[in-house]
Amino acid sequence: MTAANNTESLRREVRSWLEQSTPSGWREAMTGTDQESFVRLQRDWFGKLAAAGYATPHWPEGWPGGGRSLAEQKVIFEEVARADAPRLILFFVALYHAACTLLECGSAGQRDRYLPGILAGEIWCQGFSEPNAGSDLASLKTRAERRGDRYIINGQKTWSTMAQYADRCLLLARTDKSGPPQAGLTYLLLDMRAPGVTVRPISQITGDDEFAEIFFDDVEIPVEERVGDEGAGWAVAQATLASERGLTLVELSQRMRYSLPLIAAEMRATGRADDPATRRELGHLIARVDATCALADRYLLKRISGEEAPGDASIVKLYYARTLREFTSLGRRIAGLEGQYYRGFMRGATQETGNWTVDFMNSYNWSIAGGSDEIQRNIISERMLGMPREPRSWQLGSQR
Numbered sequence: 001m002t003a004a005n006n007t008e009s010l011r012r013e014v015r016s017w018l019e020q021s022t023p024s025g026w027r028e029a030m031t032g033t034d035q036e037s038f039v040r041l042q043r044d045w046f047g048k049l050a051a052a053g054y055a056t057p058h059w060p061e062g063w064p065g066g067g068r069s070l071a072e073q074k075v076i077f078e079e080v081a082r083a084d085a086p087r088l089i090l091f092f093v094a095l096y097h098a099a100c101t102l103l104e105c106g107s108a109g110q111r112d113r114y115l116p117g118i119l120a121g122e123i124w125c126q127g128f129s130e131p132n133a134g135s136d137l138a139s140l141k142t143r144a145e146r147r148g149d150r151y152i153i154n155g156q157k158t159w160s161t162m163a164q165y166a167d168r169c170l171l172l173a174r175t176d177k178s179g180p181p182q183a184g185l186t187y188l189l190l191d192m193r194a195p196g197v198t199v200r201p202i203s204q205i206t207g208d209d210e211f212a213e214i215f216f217d218d219v220e221i222p223v224e225e226r227v228g229d230e231g232a233g234w235a236v237a238q239a240t241l242a243s244e245r246g247l248t249l250v251e252l253s254q255r256m257r258y259s260l261p262l263i264a265a266e267m268r269a270t271g272r273a274d275d276p277a278t279r280r281e282l283g284h285l286i287a288r289v290d291a292t293c294a295l296a297d298r299y300l301l302k303r304i305s306g307e308e309a310p311g312d313a314s315i316v317k318l319y320y321a322r323t324l325r326e327f328t329s330l331g332r333r334i335a336g337l338e339g340q341y342y343r344g345f346m347r348g349a350t351q352e353t354g355n356w357t358v359d360f361m362n363s364y365n366w367s368i369a370g371g372s373d374e375i376q377r378n379i380i381s382e383r384m385l386g387m388p389r390e391p392r393s394w395q396l397g398s399q400r
């Protein structure tokens, strides 16, 4: 059987599984303030996907669901988007950031300790950003002081997605202040239930509390929970940041494509289905969404063939963020005054719901998370186009 036949038969298999298995009424369960129904829905959906082998296609052979080619992984992502099935927002950091980091940089013991837990539904968060260290991540100040066979952690993290639900955290902390900022960082695995950890959810303008602050007060982490060497945390953190690129953007751009009917429905509902100006805007948006999907696909192909160049991922992320802004902005404008109403929010910052004002606000997430638009532009101009670096007085210690 050829590779193309393989992916087509997988597509049929996944599509028919999704027809049977996608939970009905998931939007209601994820909407509003009821955290319990959100968590239950996410756990149930994760359990089903994991049991079918569709939650971990990016894991290596030997793990349940693992060993899929990138082309097959892409099919699964596309079909999940096409079926309008829920995103695994609670498990995203565990499945991608944590698992990929452990697989690439973790010890055999760490992989044995943690990967089965992730498969069983453990929730992880990422503790990198701090109040004064976001774009300039290397300037972070949370301290990890070595005392015998433990590190003692003191400091604060912020914007940590889903930290209030998390069992474990990928923690980047400072073990040395003396040299260049990147050189003094160490990467640790933290049990969120350890004494001295306090989590405070952050309320967002949408009503959601998608992320949280984490405070550390003499928190102990055993030395065997360090990933890589002491002081080598920056390189491990780069592996974490790279882990979500590619497939995530393929899935998200496909979701946007399959959500285009929301705009058409809004045009019909407001009597603008035949309005030439609105139709032109929709045509323009469709072209941009197609271009986003094509960019995400091309990026993935480059990754598969080992041809990824610095700046490639930045272009896709920047373009996706801009297109999403246009998508939600067009929906909001077509809906007019009705579109300004606040009609609650869907947990996990879901951004194509037809609840336009909230969708529009959520679209800004993508201009900040994982490195802001400005930082992506800096990366493209400096590392891809070879333009001069920022003036010294502007230069921050690091950029994501």
Ligand SMILES: Cc1cc2nc3c(=O)[nH]c(=O)nc-3n(C[C@H](O)[C@H](O)[C@H](O)COP(=O)(O)OP(=O)(O)OC[C@H]3O[C@@H](n4cnc5c(N)ncnc54)[C@H](O)[C@@H]3O)c2cc1C
Pocket: 125, 126, 127, 128, 129, 130, 131, 132, 133, 134, 135, 136, 158, 159, 160, 161, 211, 364, 365, 366, 368, 369, 370, 371, 372, 373, 374, 375, 378, 390, 394, 395, 396, 400
């Ligand atoms: C939805 C969402 C989820 C997130 N999840 C997590 C998470 O799970 N874990 C985690 O650790 N972090 C997370 N973050 C944090 C995110 O990584 C940071 O917000 C981001 O890196 C920007 O940092 P900052 O907020 O400190 O802004 P700053 O770095 O303070 O930037 C402020 C503004 O200045 C601009 N700027 C900064 N430096 C430069 C420069 N050199 N040149 C030009 N402009 C510049 C920025 O573009 C921005 O507009 C999340 C953020 C969002 C929005």
